Amino acid sequence: MTEMTQARPPVLDIRNVAKVYGEGETAVHALRGVSLRVERGDYVAIMGTSGSGKSTLMNIIGCLDVPSSGGYLLDGTNVGVLDDARLAIVRNRKIGFVFQSFNLIPRMSALANVELPLAYGGVKAAERRRRALAALDEVGLAERVAHQPNELSGGQQQRVALARALVTVPTLLLADEPTGALDSRSSDDVMRIFDGLSASGRTIVLITHEDDVAEHAKRVVRLVDGQVVEDVRRAPVGGLPPRMAEVGA
Structure with missing residues (x-):
């Protein structure tokens, strides 16, 4: 008798x-x-x-x-029934956050921030260092x-923040206006990293009001007055491999 395998749940099921x-x-x-379903490997703005x-x-x-x-189910887990302690564990393990303002600790090195x-x-400690170094290498x-x-420049600080988000190998990469504090060159560098991560199979949700950021995504969801008014798939700009050793400052 052939063993049946159960399909994995979507990353987001709202x-x-x-x-x-x-x-x-x-x-x-x-x-x-609002209802929204995000499958594994999707790239949503x-x-x-x-x-x-x-x-x-x-x-x-x-x-x-x-x-x-x-x-709301996150990776099949009903987060609405979790207490604060269990919710914090789920958040730490399953979601990698990238914020507009970087949220780095000022007097700590890039490595320590990512750890x-x-x-x-x-x-x-040894495993933390190994994984943090690998994450920083991944973002150049x-x-x-x-x-x-x-x-570090603003673009480099955001790449440290991105490495910190990646180091736990989260189910979801969640970015809030990730280029909002950057100049155009640094914005392009950061978005190329997101594109490469998407190409490698990462699940990414970007929150943005900028069309040039949204056009990198495979799917655009538009909200007006608290309701979804558009949910369309599109051909993304495209990306480079996730290791971005050559990106600019």
């Missing part, structure tokens, strides 16, 4: 999620019944203007906030491991 802040006449409906609900959706996807109603999620996860910063953030 079902009719609503988010309301406040009560009564002052209530703000940030999300109004979530777009919207200020007030569209994209930041609220990002916080829910990243397990930083909870919906007022609806359901942080592994330290929180209880990984031993093998020669900058001892540099502190103030010794």
Whole structure:
């Protein structure tokens, strides 16, 4: 008898999620019944203007906030039933965050910054160092491991942040306006890394209001007034291999 194998669940399965802040006449409906399914290896840009609900959706996807109603499964796990401690573990293991403002620790080296999620996860020092060095090499910063953030350009700092997001080998790479603080050259460098990571099979969700960032994705989801008004697949700009040793500063 042939053994049946069960298909893996989608990375994101968001079902009719609503988010309301406040009560009564002052209530703000940030999300109004959003449903979104993201399969493994997908490369999605979530777009919207200020007030569209994209930041609220990002916080829910990243397990930083909870919906007022609806359901959310992350890699098959119903995060709505987890307590804070278990939610923190899931967030640390399954999601790699990349923020607009980098969020690096100022007086720590690039290597130490990248090691942080592994330290929180209880990984031993030698293994932390090995994995952090590999992640920094993957984003083209093998020669900058001892540099502190103030010794790096904005583009290099964002690549350190990207290495930190990758070092735990997360199920989902979640990036909030990843080029928002960068000049055009550094933005191009960072987006080429995302493209290469997508080409290698990573699951990526970008939150952005910039068309030139969104055009790198395979799929664009557009929010207006807390609702999905567009969900289309497109041919992405394309990418380079994930190891970006030649990218500029």
